[in-house]
Amino acid sequence: QSALTQPPSASGSPGQSVTISCTGTSSDVGGYNDVSWYQQHPGKAPKFIIYGVNKRPSGVPDRFSGSKSGNTASLTVSGLQAADEADYYCSSYAGSNNVVFGGGTKLTVL
């Protein structure tokens, strides 16, 4: 399975919004409503922030939202805060009980 495509970096100023894309194929992102997003701070384990394309686990601020159009999923972080600076990864169910991750996007808060 090939990794999903994410931009290597993204940035925004505090209070602004930023959107991170995650592009796959009809065999993964486009074929299933099973896209998740994770936030990872340096040296830490990933944190689960979005599942089922646009659902937020309890405790995740509503500043984080997800969407999907065709083969591309997106994560939007609004009202950027310094603490949002981290790496973000998407994942998708890819059929046959396999999961594929994106390459990750480093979000910088300017």
Add this chain to the structure above:
Amino acid sequence: QVQLVESGGGVVQPGRSLRLSCAASGFTFSRHGIHWVRQAPGKGLEWVAVIWYDGSKKFYADSVKGRFTISRDNSKNTLYLQMDSLRVEDTAVYYCARGIEGGYGMDVWGQGTTVIVS
């Protein structure tokens, strides 16, 4: 609290074997599928394997198929990853992660254990 704790990492020579463990607490282990995910130094996340809640089904990434074996002991609330024929490219932090119901997201992650093949 809900927790996963990995152990068993270390330095191993190419071609040798290593077994990782993941101890679960704070939730009903036997109700959840569990994944192994790894992260090579400075790289992104890579899904490795998943085992169903009852151990009846196991699935692997192509990169480890035939070399790694995932298993679990629900009486001990513990997940395992037997890694055989290790390669330099298996060097990574290995995380266990709890699968969510009805999907393939992973909602609880351990802190990871480091495997160095050299």
